[in-house]
Amino acid sequence: MKTRIGIVGYGNLGRGVEMAIAQNPDMELAGVFTRRDPSSVKIATEGVQVYPLSEAGKKKGEIDVMILCGGSATDLPVQTPELARDFNVIDSFDTHARIPEHFKNVDDACQEGGTVGIISVGWDPGLFSLNRIYAESILPNGKTYTFWGKGVSQGHSDAIRRVKGVKMGIQYTVPVEKAVEAVRACKNPELTTREKHTRECYVVAEEGADKAVIEAEIKNMPNYFSDYDTTVTFMDEESFQKEHQAMPHGGFVIRTGKTGNGETTDQLIEYSLKLGSNPEFTSSVLVAYARAAHRLACEGVKGCKTVFDIAPAYLSPMSGEEIRKNLL
């Protein structure tokens, strides 16, 4: 019997989850849940219904895992604990400072409902976190560096679009090659925010807007841009539409460490992602962890987990014998 997945929220991530389910023969989409009018949401999978989120509870027992595809700011802090009372849940909560609070809320709900919740699943937090824990546990004397990009930052793109006179805008976070090379050379550099990443902005200005003012306002924006070397490139709407629709991303987690007598031997562990589409990749991670959540629940496990708590074997559709034979 296939693992029955529910998707909560049908934006880029929700659509990505739907596509990822189609790539996994042991999974099936059992329903999409939305706060919008269900009749206004057209999904790709035939024969699957869209339901109002408010009525999700009625599907208890018919869905093995709910994958929550809303935002971390306001959706997930409410939705994940709420749904965890009735369902196993997976989310990609990424507001780092609020993880302890979110973990506790989801854990309380899971304990009450006898369900499994896995939070903060994706690539960062998620796969990058895994690489940090593996690398730091193996090389205790060392230093870990995370670089992001080249890729679109949704938060920074939103910030650009709030600037007066900006019609369209997108922001790419770009790792500074020189910094990455120094890290890879085991030089253990101390890097400032400015030295690690640059920010490239592409903007379509409203007609008649003062481009110099827009550029200055973006570059001096505190928190978002003022601590970085930022470039602002203006372009026409047609070029923007053509060149900036994909959502690529990626990055590196690099740990360098010393081992041996006198701790003089250099060791380097690097994990890198080069993603053609950030939401499609994040969705693929969510679906693999949904498999794990369902299996753990079938074993009687309950409570809130993160990627740290999930043995890798739970992610694979293969049996223990098969993974030892094919992947070890």
Next chain:
Amino acid sequence: MKTRIGIVGYGNLGRGVEMAIAQNPDMELAGVFTRRDPSSVKIATEGVQVYPLSEAGKKKGEIDVMILCGGSATDLPVQTPELARDFNVIDSFDTHARIPEHFKNVDDACQEGGTVGIISVGWDPGLFSLNRIYAESILPNGKTYTFWGKGVSQGHSDAIRRVKGVKMGIQYTVPVEKAVEAVRACKNPELTTREKHTRECYVVAEEGADKAVIEAEIKNMPNYFSDYDTTVTFMDEESFQKEHQAMPHGGFVIRTGKTGNGETTDQLIEYSLKLGSNPEFTSSVLVAYARAAHRLACEGVKGCKTVFDIAPAYLSPMSGEEIRKNLL
């Protein structure tokens, strides 16, 4: 209380484990076990004794985890199951075809002894295996490539040294850059053995030996060299001693996959290691998994495991709260 580690076999790997223990404040070396005359084995750690392996059983209850540092050919198939009856054990068994049999033997012993055994721990098998299972579970439509090197292959170096007229010899496995680049470019190439790696041999010939004969014999050796582009470089003993004492290694696991509507989006996951010392790094992995074995045993778990079965949190000395705060 610290985790008490026993080292079985005091060669390069055993010495590496001893150094790795010194880097982990929650671990301590409790004894070294050898088949040699214990009085002939001088270890680095003060106040720790060397015991005959045959009397290891007497230390039951005084050692939390035995780390087995022998070879896969003849040592580990016997030693790991034998010691698993009295101790939690970790080994780096890497004879791939015999893993199912070894797993069963260790599992039987662990079930009998109520202990935990983790086999095939290191970087390949080990960390590379982990990256294969994560990447394949996340990108089911894709292709995984493993490249090794540049690094010393012990087996191939031994093969060179068995050739008549060879006084000293070492072999480096080197990934073919063009092949790695084609994989990174998501071209999904079909690669033959010859296209993936070259083999570089450095040889000191016995006085009067015919170098042309040695070179031909190496290059045509079946299984080891005949399927590869192999170079043989002769050098004098002094240069050899100076340039070929380190044991560097490393490699890459790369998975490329397609996601999205029509499966047209390229996604790339790459894991790479650049190791100044292969045995010191492998030892560091063994010690992190020893921490996991001890914790699992304390929770009442028993049986044989591989890296696939161990949740990453078990490897870290930090608590769940700490890892969520610092690494997620």
